[in-house]
Amino acid sequence: MLILDQIQTSRCLDWDALITALAAMFQGDCVMPVRHHHTVSVPGEADATLLLMPAWQPGHYIGVKLVSVFPDNATRSLPAIHGSYLLSSGQTGELLAVIDGGELTARRTAAASALAARHLARKDASNLLVVGTGRLCVNLVEAHSRVRPISQVSIWGRDKEKAARAAADARALGYAVKVVGDLEAATREADIISCATLSRGPLIRGEWLKPGSHLDLIGAFTKEMRESDDEAVRRARVFVDTRAGAFAEAGDILQPIASGIISRDHVQAELSELVRGAEGRKSPDEITLFKSVGAALEDLAGAILAYQTAMRDSTGS
Numbered sequence: 001m002l003i004l005d006q007i008q009t010s011r012c013l014d015w016d017a018l019i020t021a022l023a024a025m026f027q028g029d030c031v032m033p034v035r036h037h038h039t040v041s042v043p044g045e046a047d048a049t050l051l052l053m054p055a056w057q058p059g060h061y062i063g064v065k066l067v068s069v070f071p072d073n074a075t076r077s078l079p080a081i082h083g084s085y086l087l088s089s090g091q092t093g094e095l096l097a098v099i100d101g102g103e104l105t106a107r108r109t110a111a112a113s114a115l116a117a118r119h120l121a122r123k124d125a126s127n128l129l130v131v132g133t134g135r136l137c138v139n140l141v142e143a144h145s146r147v148r149p150i151s152q153v154s155i156w157g158r159d160k161e162k163a164a165r166a167a168a169d170a171r172a173l174g175y176a177v178k179v180v181g182d183l184e185a186a187t188r189e190a191d192i193i194s195c196a197t198l199s200r201g202p203l204i205r206g207e208w209l210k211p212g213s214h215l216d217l218i219g220a221f222t223k224e225m226r227e228s229d230d231e232a233v234r235r236a237r238v239f240v241d242t243r244a245g246a247f248a249e250a251g252d253i254l255q256p257i258a259s260g261i262i263s264r265d266h267v268q269a270e271l272s273e274l275v276r277g278a279e280g281r282k283s284p285d286e287i288t289l290f291k292s293v294g295a296a297l298e299d300l301a302g303a304i305l306a307y308q309t310a311m312r313d314s315t316g317s
Contacts (some may be wrong), residue, residue, distance in 0.1 A: 002097040002310055009103040011198040012306040012313075015146045018111040019118075022140070025301035026115075031056050032296045034244055037222075045072040045300070049222070051083075055296035060090040061301040065101050071198050079135060080198065081105065087303045089125075097307045106135050106142075108302040109294065112241060113194060113216045114143035116271060116290040119280035120239060121214035125191035126151045131183070131204070131227070132197040132219060133157035137166040140194045141175055153177040154186045184208050195219055197225040206231025208223075213284040217252050221293045226251040230261045236289035238262075241271045245293040252291050270297075 004006040004012065007063075036052040049069040056062040067083035083101025087092060117125075118260065125148045130140050133155065141153050153175050161296065163179045170177040180186040187193055187208040194216040195203060204215060206229055217235060220226045233256045240246035246253050256262045269278040281288055 001095055002099075002307060004099045004306055004310060005096060006100045006103045008310065009100040009306055010107065012309040013104070013107045013302055014309075015107075015111065015114075015143055017309075018107060018302060018305060019115050019143070019146060021301045021305045022108065022111055022115050022298055023275045024299050025282070026275045029057060030297040030300065031058065032242075034248060035294070035296060037170045037249065040068075042070065042072070045070075053296035053299055055300040056090055057300070058090060061096075061300065061304055062088045062090050062093070063296075063303050065105070065296065067071065067101055067105065072243050080134065085299060085303050087300075089306055097303070097310075099303050099306055102135070104299060104306065105294075106236040106301050108298040109196075109218060109292070110136055110139035110143035111302075112255075112271065112295075112298050113140065113218060113290065114147045115142055116148040116239065116241075116274065116292070117192060117214060117216065119274045120288040120290055121148055121192050122212050122281065124149065125209050125214065127154075127189060128152070129154045129156065129180075129186050129190035129193045131156050131193065133159060133162035133166045134196060136196040136216045136218065138170050138173070138194060140218075141177070142173065143225060144192060144194065145175070148192065150192075150265050151176065154180045154190065156180050156183050156186055169290055184185045192216060194276050194311045197227060198225070198281055199227050202223050202226055202229035202232075204228045204232055205232070206235045209235060209287050211287065215287070215289045216279075217289065220251050222249055223254050226255055228252050230256045230259065233289065234261050236287040238291065239269055239271070239280070240267055240268050240290070241298075243267060243270050243294040245295060246291055249293045250291050254279070
């Protein structure tokens with residue numbers, strides 16, 4: 001049995017290979033029950049969330065991810081998200097690998113957004129705004145740069161020190177990055193806006209979105225959370241990672257549906273349909289929006305890639 005820590009998991013998940021693996025998994029034969037989502041009380045603090053995400057390819061692999069989200073961990077200088085992934089044989093049930101769930105989640109989430117951007121962002125999109133300074137921040141810069149000619153990156157966060165650290169990390173990788181304080185001005189300039197926060201209220205206003213922009217919403221993963229306002233959703237052609245997940249959990253979609261701003265039909269397609277050839281961006285000037293809440297098949301694709309890469313590296317073949 002392999003045990004892959006954070007560094008090993010990162011090394012085994014090359015961005016180009018991971019984006020390709022996700023596209024293949026979305027087109028393939030994967031059984032993916034809706035994830036289990038449980039609220040866990042933490043006395044004196046914000047509620048935590050426990051997620052269990054199973055998926056399997058019949059006869060090949062079985063995987064399950066265990067994730068906890070503790071929003072107040074920032075007060076302890078700890079990550080909000082912890083998790084592990086268990087990968088087993090789909091023929092025998094034998095446990096094959098235990099993989100760092102946090103790194104797997106961060107990289108597959110960014111890769112899924114990049115896969116969506118490949119279909120939805122303008123081909124000449126070069127100005128990326130990342131909203132949020134957590135673990136995903138630099139990953140989103142790296143992943144989007146694999147699918148679009150990103151030459152300018154802006155980072156916005158409520159905590160300026162964290163934004164500065166994230167910008168420094170991205171610059172160390174060779175990206176041209178600046179920290180911005182005016183979210184509205186940065187949004188109005190950006191070709192791609194990628195939000196990865198734990199916000200419970202809108203951050204991005206629809207009136208700020210310029211023609212041709214692409215809005216990528218990652219962070220809000222419950223009905224009560226959202227990163228965009230009603231106008232952003234109304235103006236955009238909307239796509240999701242999975243309809244099942246979005247209609248069960250995505251506040252950015254469910255809240256405007258509940259208020260009558262949009263209907264369920266406003267969602268044009270899910271990611272599996274996009275990779276199979278469904279129409280994405282129709283024109284250079286339209287606004288597109290991709291909402292993800294996470295899909296277990298993404299974790300399975302990443303876990304299989306990490307396992308196979310590690311095995312290949314260990315044998316030298």
